[in-house]
Amino acid sequence: MDENAIRFMLFFGLWVLSPCLSQEYHVVNERKSWTEAQRYCREMYIDLVTINSTEDMDKVKQHLGSNTDEFWIGLFGDVNNWKWSLEKDGFYEKGQADLRLWNTGEPNNHDYNFLCVDTQPSSRWSDYMCNDKRPFVCYNDSPSNYSYVKNAMNWTDAQQYCRANYTDLASVRNVSENNAISQIIDQYAWIGMYKESWRWSDGQRLRMTSYSNWNVSQSVNVNNFCVTTKTTAWNIRPCSSTYPFICSRSPDIIKRQVVKLIVSKSGSSLDLEVNQDAILHQLSRSLQKHGLGEVKLKWRKQSDGKTFHLKKKEDTKKDRV
């Protein structure tokens, strides 16, 4: 029989998987160092877990249940990331954002979760804990000027005050700006530089305003330290210690549908069985184009291990598969 004259009907099953979108967790009960745990989570799931809300922490508690162990989470100590509060594009010329005018022996990087920078009439900087109340210096962009606010506030309240009434807390771009500030202050005063000492494995910073669940009775160490959680609180541990850990993983599949496709093929020598991955890829691409990128496709194998089943045209009416 002339092959070209026959239309072959090909039957195959197609899984259509559509996920829901919230973050899910997977607890791994194997002890690893923080770095090994991170690698494992990135290979097998998504990453070590990020906990940035009470809801996240509640979900973690549910997963741990009555387990009293400590588990690595994604938080790690990140040193030397001093930044200015004012991040406006074009405000700093090349190198100006990197100017540091520390006093001798500063920054002494007291191990606090957050550090903020003050200056003094001698015009040199030091780092201190951000919740201390001090006078502060605001910067106004136009006209360009510094203002000294004697009303003592902690660093975040000072930042809010400056942003509401001026441009931001003061940045210092060169020595002459530093001198201008030292001339208007009469005691230690906050400027705009600060450091957030912890970062999540997914890249997010633990901000001064972020959710946290620290064990407040521990001493804070940052350099080469990482963070575990229990159902109660977060503890700071050397990153090389080994603990079980919690990964974030793809959300559960909430809907799974089998779709049977009939493809008619005339005369082509394309081997569908061999090219099934390529065909699936094309189908996915075309779903993506139609805004259905969240839908995952998979072939369903028949009992004989094959995906495609050949059917002659005259058989189709009898509906035999």
Ligand SMILES: *[C@@H]1O[C@H](CO)[C@@H](O)[C@H](O)[C@H]1NC(C)=O
């Ligand atoms: C919390 O973390 C998740 C996952 O990394 C992220 O999608 C979300 O934007 C974060 N939310 C906040 C408020 O930072």
Ligand SMILES: *[C@@H]1O[C@H](CO)[C@@H](O)[C@H](O)[C@H]1NC(C)=O
């Ligand atoms: C500063 O004080 C406010 C209350 O006035 C508080 O909400 C905020 O967390 C404090 N900031 C720091 C860095 O301690």
Ligand SMILES: *[C@@H]1O[C@H](CO)[C@@H](O)[C@H](O)[C@H]1NC(C)=O
């Ligand atoms: C700049 O600030 C100083 C002190 O706050 C003030 O005396 C001066 O008039 C201001 N200059 C301008 C141009 O606004």
Ligand SMILES: *[C@@H]1O[C@H](CO)[C@@H](O)[C@H](O)[C@H]1NC(C)=O
């Ligand atoms: C702006 O400054 C005024 C005093 O000049 C103060 O009362 C007000 O609280 C400031 N705004 C903010 C949001 O801090």
Ligand SMILES: *[C@@H]1O[C@H](CO)[C@@H](O)[C@H](O)[C@H]1NC(C)=O
């Ligand atoms: C300091 O930097 C500012 C901003 O770039 C610039 O306007 C000013 O001329 C500089 N001062 C000196 C003495 O270099």
Ligand SMILES: *[C@@H]1O[C@H](CO)[C@@H](O)[C@H](O)[C@H]1NC(C)=O
């Ligand atoms: C908090 O830290 C202290 C000191 O390391 C420790 O004794 C205590 O068990 C910790 N509490 C929790 C809830 O982890």
